[in-house]
Amino acid sequence: MKIQEADAKSLLVAQGLPVPAWEVARTPQEARAAAERIFATGADSVVIKALVLVGGRGKAGGVKLAADADHAERTADLILGMDIKGITVRKVLVAAAADIIKEYYLAAVLDRDARRILLMGSSEGGVEIEHVAATNPDAIVTLRAHPYLGLLEHQARSFAFRMGLSEHWREAAAIAKGLVATMRAHDADLVEINPLGIVRERGQGGETTDRLVCLDAKITLDDSALGRHPGHEALRDLDEDDPTDRQARQADISFIKLDGTIGCMVNGAGLAMTTMDLVKRAGGEPANFLDIGGGARADKVATAMRLILSDSKVSAILVNIFGGITRGDEVARGLIEARRVQSRDVPMVVRIVGTNAEDAGRLLQEANFETAGSLDEAADKAVAASRGGAT
């Protein structure tokens, strides 16, 4: 589960990491009030950032500076309601614009191959790490945390020096430890600071101090661990939570909406992806990924059908079940019941093999369902049906 920058920053602050103060505003007026409070602390200008769960906000025009409260209000008005990669901006983050001397990249991620937490840093901050990896891989510094003990003090120190942060090594080592601590405390898959910045701060008498601070924060939480972190559910962004996402979650169905016209209902994630791929190979476009899970019963099948049909672009449905723990006849009954009550009649092609497939076939035949033997045949038939052709 992705969480918003403001929530990610709160988790970092709770681990003692240095994050400049920020406020969240949902209206231009709230943004103005926030900006006024920030200007009162002596800031020269404020930064206003769209809070959306997609990357590339800056390029899309969702990050802007404002020099006074009026300007902040107008800027927030511009950003709020903006569409960034299909998501409507409903809130912005307002913070003092930092005087950045140098930007770095720092992240803690899961290293699947080494089966460790991997700390990854670069002196080329502010750009995507994938870009650095492609253009200047030598600029990336990595280190693996201890599998039992986490990031050790000496590891954090050496990492700070290797990052070229000798003048700020104590701060850098503390931040590195903080990232891994945040990851472990919240079961995060990713904790990313981009940029981590050396910022120049002016005191009352005009003297300056350079400090290392987290200017952005991105955290992805492990869905498998949500159950043991009761507070995490409150971090789910309901503004970006589609009603179908919520229904799928409640029914324990894995569902991802896509742009095509052929709805897919499958048991098992790998087979669900394969079914989508074969729809594409047959010349169609999948409308969704849907895994009803192992041992699905009739009622779950009916819920899955509702989820698929809630997308008005769906013009045909492909059901592909390889029964192991899942019983084919249960799925067939669920399909028959779902079709009886569904609001919209969409052609359906059903392929059920494995456990109780014969019973399923008889039930489907009696109910006049279009069936298919092989997966390839099912995909071809579904694509033909979506074009209104005979199947």
Added chain:
Amino acid sequence: MSVLIGRDTRLAIQGITGREGTFHGTAMLEYGTAVVAGSTPGKGGQRALDGRVPVFDTVADAVRETGANTSCIFVPAAGAPDAVMEAVDAGIATIFCITEGIPALDMIPVVEAVRAAGSRLIGPNCPGATSPGKAKVGIIPGSIHREGRVGVVSRSGTLTYEAVQAMSDAGIGQSTCVGIGGDPIIGTTFVDMLQLFADDPETDAIVLIGEIGGAAEEQAAAWVAEHLRDRPMAAFIAGRTAPEGKRMGHAGAIISGGSGTAGSKVAALEAAGIRVASSPTELPAILRGAGLRG
């Protein structure tokens, strides 16, 4: 011979008295697997699976009393990492963890401890393994298999059944078929399995079934290019149409930052001389084209 499991497998089922443990335990027994014990704390002394299998309070008791050398875990996610450690501490050599939904960070110290103890963990979030005609451990339906000489390794469950069924229907049997699991942190990798198959005199050819996310397929391709050029192989990769940044059901199936794409995996496998099927139904023909006889 076969790999991971075979006629010398003596299986203990952890969580044998639960719904899953009972259902799949019965199927394993009926397949002919030597299910010698089960464990459920507090139920030691009872018998499970229609009285056919003794239940012990601990895995250590099961090992001492029955000589179990392999375990299969059906314990819920909250207790599964501990169940793996219990098996390791009891001296179990081969541990299958079927449990889905274990937080990834829980598995980091567990996988390390398994390695340090010299045991082998398959999974978590895996369907188990079958050595057709010898033994089956886990939840793969026994009916799809056919005895033979092709090793199958996969990150998936039902997709593996689809591929194996296609092979069996085409008259191509399997030496061992194993699902290594769909989670980001797993005990046994593609490369580990390729090494076992490479050393198995009864495995003539290998099928690798991967999916988007991570770089395990690319590593497998590199290993094959260096060590295994003479063995007929075929592959399939799921998720050519998967969008970036979305977790496709399996915790490990996600394209992030442009890496872990199906395209990258297909290219790596083909560069290593392995043909990649565009549908599981093409696997038998590719195997025969690569030199598999029979």
